[in-house]
Amino acid sequence: MTTAHDNHATGMPRSRFGRAYFRYAVEPWLYLSPAVLLICFVMMIPLAIGIAYSVQSINLLKPFDTGYVGLENFAELGDDRKFWRAMTNTFWWTFGSVTLQFFLGLGLALLLSRPFHGKRAVQALVFLPWAVPTFLIALTWSWLLNPVIGPLPHWWAAMGILEEPYNILSNPDTAMWGPIMANVWYGVPFFAITLLAALQSIPHELYEAAEIDGASRWQSFTKITLPFLGPMIAITVMLRAIWIANFADLIYVMTGGGPANSTQILSTYIFTTAFRALDFGYASAIAVALLGVLLVYAAILLFVRAKLVKT
Amino acid sequence: MAARTRNAPVLSAGKYLAVAFYVAFALFPLYWLLKIALTPERLIYSDGTALWPSTVTLDNFRTVIFASDFLGYFGNSVIVSLTTAAATSMIAAAAGYAFSRFAFRGKRWVVVLMLLTQMFPLLMIIAPIYKIVASLGMLNSLTSLIVVYTAFNIPFATFLMQSFFDGIPKDLEEAAMIDGCTRFQALRKVILPLTLPGLAATLGFVFTAAWSELLFALMLINSNDAMTFPVGLLTFVSKFSVDWGQMMAAGVLALIPSCLFFLFIQRYLVQGLTSGAVKG
Numbered sequence: 024m025t026t027a028h029d030n031h032a033t034g035m036p037r038s039r040f041g042r043a044y045f046r047y048a049v050e051p052w053l054y055l056s057p058a059v060l061l062i063c064f065v066m067m068i069p070l071a072i073g074i075a076y077s078v079q080s081i082n083l084l085k086p087f088d089t090g091y092v093g094l095e096n097f098a099e100l101g102d103d104r105k106f107w108r109a110m111t112n113t114f115w116w117t118f119g120s121v122t123l124q125f126f127l128g129l130g131l132a133l134l135l136s137r138p139f140h141g142k143r144a145v146q147a148l149v150f151l152p153w154a155v156p157t158f159l160i161a162l163t164w165s166w167l168l169n170p171v172i173g174p175l176p177h178w179w180a181a182m183g184i185l186e187e188p189y190n191i192l193s194n195p196d197t198a199m200w201g202p203i204m205a206n207v208w209y210g211v212p213f214f215a216i217t218l219l220a221a222l223q224s225i226p227h228e229l230y231e232a233a234e235i236d237g238a239s240r241w242q243s244f245t246k247i248t249l250p251f252l253g254p255m256i257a258i259t260v261m262l263r264a265i266w267i268a269n270f271a272d273l274i275y276v277m278t279g280g281g282p283a284n285s286t287q288i289l290s291t292y293i294f295t296t297a298f299r300a301l302d303f304g305y306a307s308a309i310a311v312a313l314l315g316v317l318l319v320y321a322a323i324l325l326f327v328r329a330k331l332v333k334t
Numbered sequence: 335m336a337a338r339t340r341n342a343p344v345l346s347a348g349k350y351l352a353v354a355f356y357v358a359f360a361l362f363p364l365y366w367l368l369k370i371a372l373t374p375e376r377l378i379y380s381d382g383t384a385l386w387p388s389t390v391t392l393d394n395f396r397t398v399i400f401a402s403d404f405l406g407y408f409g410n411s412v413i414v415s416l417t418t419a420a421a422t423s424m425i426a427a428a429a430g431y432a433f434s435r436f437a438f439r440g441k442r443w444v445v446v447l448m449l450l451t452q453m454f455p456l457l458m459i460i461a462p463i464y465k466i467v468a469s470l471g472m473l474n475s476l477t478s479l480i481v482v483y484t485a486f487n488i489p490f491a492t493f494l495m496q497s498f499f500d501g502i503p504k505d506l507e508e509a510a511m512i513d514g515c516t517r518f519q520a521l522r523k524v525i526l527p528l529t530l531p532g533l534a535a536t537l538g539f540v541f542t543a544a545w546s547e548l549l550f551a552l553m554l555i556n557s558n559d560a561m562t563f564p565v566g567l568l569t570f571v572s573k574f575s576v577d578w579g580q581m582m583a584a585g586v587l588a589l590i591p592s593c594l595f596f597l598f599i600q601r602y603l604v605q606g607l608t609s610g611a612v613k614g
Contacts (some may be wrong), residue, residue: 049515051436058429059444065485066451069462069605076461131356134349145353147600149360154596156546158564159585162571163363172370172578174383206361211356213607220604232612269455272548276568293457298553310458317455 076307083301096308105284105292106309109318113246113288115199120206125260127207128214135215136222140276153212161276164205167194193284193312202274202286206267213263221247221255254331265317289313364589371395371582376447378578394583403558404584407566412591413545414476418483422491422540423533425484430495431521435504448489457484457549464553474557482550487540494539494609499533501527531602538599539606542592563588 065224080092081115135146152160167173169190177190191197225248233243274280280287280295287295289309297306341386373381374391398404426577432443463482464473464504472478507520515523526533548564555561561569570577599606 043443047436048438051432051438051441054428055444056438057425058492059447061425061481061485062451062488064380065463065482066459067431067447069459070454070460072465073458083460089501130352134356139346139349139353145357147450147597149356149594150600150603151364151593152360153603154542154592155364156542156564158546158548158568158591159367159588160363162567162581162585163367166370166578166582167363167366170383172378172383174366174385177383177550208359212360216603216607218387220608234594249408262533269457275549290455290457292547293455297461298549303465306461307458308454313455314458317453321453 025170044078064131073307074311077311079304081307082305083303092304093267095142096305097312099305099314100308105287106289106312108284108308109292112199112284112286113268113290113313114128115169115314116203116206116274116286116288117264119199120210120267121264123207124210124214124263125256127211129209129218130131131215132218132222135219150212150216151210153216155209156275157272160209161202161273164201164208164273165192165277168201193282195283196284198278198285202277204274205277206270209273210267214259215307217259218256221252225251254328257331258328261320261327265320268313268317275333279312289316345516367582367585367589370578371586373579375577375579386475394579395587398580398583398587402570402580402584403561404566404570404587406559407561407563408587410476410561411545411563413540414479415482415591416479417444418487418544419541421484422487423481425493426488426491426536427526427529427533429488429492431499431525432499433492433496434499435507448492449484451489460550460553463550467554472604474555474560476560477561479562480555481550482554483544483547487543490609492553493535494536495529495532497609498529498535499603501532523553534557535599535602537604538595538602541595542599544589546596547591 062288077096078091078093079089081089092173092237127307131149135142135149139145152205155163167175170188170207176185176190179185180188185191192201205241228242229247233247268288269290271294274286274288274291278286290313292311293313296302296309300306336361356601367403369387370378371394372392373387374389375395424482432438447554461583467473467478467482506524507515507517508514510520510524511517548562548568550570551562551565555565558566567581567588570584571581
C-alpha cells in the first residue's frame with residue numbers, strides 16, 4: 024500500500040528497479056491479457072492456419088487426399104470462371120451498395136442536422152434498420168420481392184419498370200439489385216449517423232458568417248460543409264467498402280449466389296465452398312485472393328489519404 | 335438582399351416530405367413483415383399483396399410459439415447472446431481501461447492487432463475454426479459459439495469502452511489512490527459505477543451483433559437442439575418455404591430482442607459506430 028503512495032508522490036518514476044516499474048510495466052497487461060489471449064487463439068492463430076490451408080488439399084469429402092499441394096489451388100483459381108465472375112460481382116456489389124448508402128445517408132444526415140418537429144421520434148425510427156438482424160433483413164427483402172406475398176414487383180409492373188410482376192431475384196440480369204436494395208436499407212443509418220456526428224462538429228459561426236456575407240444555402244454547403252466533411256467522408260466510405268466486400272450474409276440468404284452465379288461474390292463463394300462443398304483448401308485459396316485484393320485496395324486508400332492530407 | 339429562403343413554406347414542405355420518405359422507407363419492410371404475420375393462412379394468396387389485411391389473426395404466432403421448435407431456438411440465441419455480451423463487456427472493459435489509463439511499451443502493437451482483426455475477411459477463419467472446434471469435440475455446442483463470438487466482438491467493444499473511460503477524469507481515481515485504495519479498488523469503487531451506462535451500451539451492441547450472427551453458427555451447429563434462431567429460421571425456410579405467415583411470425587419474434595436493445599443503446603449509436611460496431 025505504501026509503495027502506491029510513494030509512486031504518486033514521486034510521479035511514477037520510470038526506474039527499472041523499483042516495484043513501481045514492475046507495476047507500471049506489468050499492470051496494464053493484467054487488464055489486457057484476457058482480450059489479447061482470446062484474440063490470438065480465436066482469430067490470429069486460425070488466420071495463420073487459414074493461410075496455410077490455401078497451399079494444401081483439405082477436403083472433408085476426400086479425407087485421404089490431404090497434404091501440401093503448393094500453388095495448385097491458386098492455379099485452379101486462375102482457370103475458375105466462377106471465381107472471376109465473383110470478382111467482378113464483388114466490385115459491383117460493393118460499388119452499388121456504398122454509393123447508394125452514402126448518398127441516401129448524406130441526405131438523411133443533412134435533414135437531421137437541422138431542428139424540426141418530432142425530430143427525436145424520426146431519428147429513432149429511421150435508425151431502426153441498423154438494429155434488425157441481418158438474416159431477417161435478407162428474408163424480409165426476399166419476401167418483399169416475391170410476387171406472391173410482396174408488393175414490390177406489382178408496384179414496379181404498374182410503374183412500367185418491369186414488364187410483368189416477376190421476382191427480380193430469379194432473373195440473372197436483375198438479381199444483384201435485390202441484395203443491394205436490402206443492403207442499402209440496412210446501411211443508410213450507418214452513414215447517416217456517422218455523417219451527422221461529423222456535421223455537428225462543424226463550427227456554427229462559419230455558417231452564420233457565410234449568411235451575413237450573403238452566401239446561398241448551396242454555396243455554404245459546397246464551400247463549408249463539403250470541405251469540412253471531405254476527409255472524413257473519404258475515410259468512412261473506403262473503410263465501409265472493405266466491410267461490405269466481406270459482407271456475405273445478405274446474398275447468401277437471399278440468393279445463395281444464384282441464379283447462375285449472377286450474385287456470387289468472393290465472400291459468399293468462400294462460404295459456399297467451405298460450408299457446402301467442404302473444400303477447405305480451395306475456400307482458403309479464395310479467401311487469400313480476397314485478402315490480396317483488399318490489401319491492394321488498402322494500399323491505394325493509404326496513398327489517396329496521404330495525397331488528400333498533403334494538399 | 336433577396337429574402338432568405340430558409341423559412342419558405344415550399345422548402346419546409348419539401349423537407350417534411352423528404353423526412354416522410356425516409357421514415358416510410360425505414361418502416362415499410364418491417365410493417366410488411368408484421369402484416370403477413372397477422373394475415374390468416376387461408377387469405378395469404380388473396381390478400382398477400384394488399385396494403386392492409388382484411389382480417390387479423392394471432393394464429394401464426396400461436397403455432398410458432400407452441401407447435402414448433404422456435405422457442406428452443408429462441409432460448410439458445412438468448413443464452414448465446416447474453417453470455418457473449420456479458421463476457422465481452424467484462425473483458426473489453428478491462429482492456430479498454432488499460433488503453434485509456436496506461437502508457438506502456440507494446441500498446442501500439444496491441445492496437446494494431448485489434449485493428450487488424452477488423453480488416454481481414456472473417457470468413458478466412460471459418461474453415462480453421464471448424465477444424466479446431468471439431469477436433470476439440472465441441473461442434474453443436476453453444477459454448478464454442480460463445481467463445482468465438484466473444485473473441486470477434488472484443489476489439490470494437492474495447493475501443494468503445496476506451497472512449498467511455500476517456501470521458502472520466504483521471505483525477506477521480508488518483509484521488510482515491512492517494513486516499514489509500516489500490517488501483518483495482520479505485521477502478522471498482524469509483525470508476526466502474528460511473529461507466530455503468532457505457533458498459534450497458536457495450537452490452538447492447540454486442541448482444542445485437544451476436545443475436546444476428548449467421549454464418550459461423552451455420553458452420554458450427556447442425557443439430558436441431560443447439561440451433562440458434564438465425565440457423566433455425568433458415569432451416570425452416572428451406573424446408574417449408576410456403577408457410578409464409580409462420581415464417582414471418584417467427585421473424586417478428588426475432589425482431590423483438592433487437593428492438594428492445596436498440597432502444598436501450600440508441601443514445602450511444604454515434605460512439606458505438608465510430609468505434610467500429612458492426613454486426614455479424
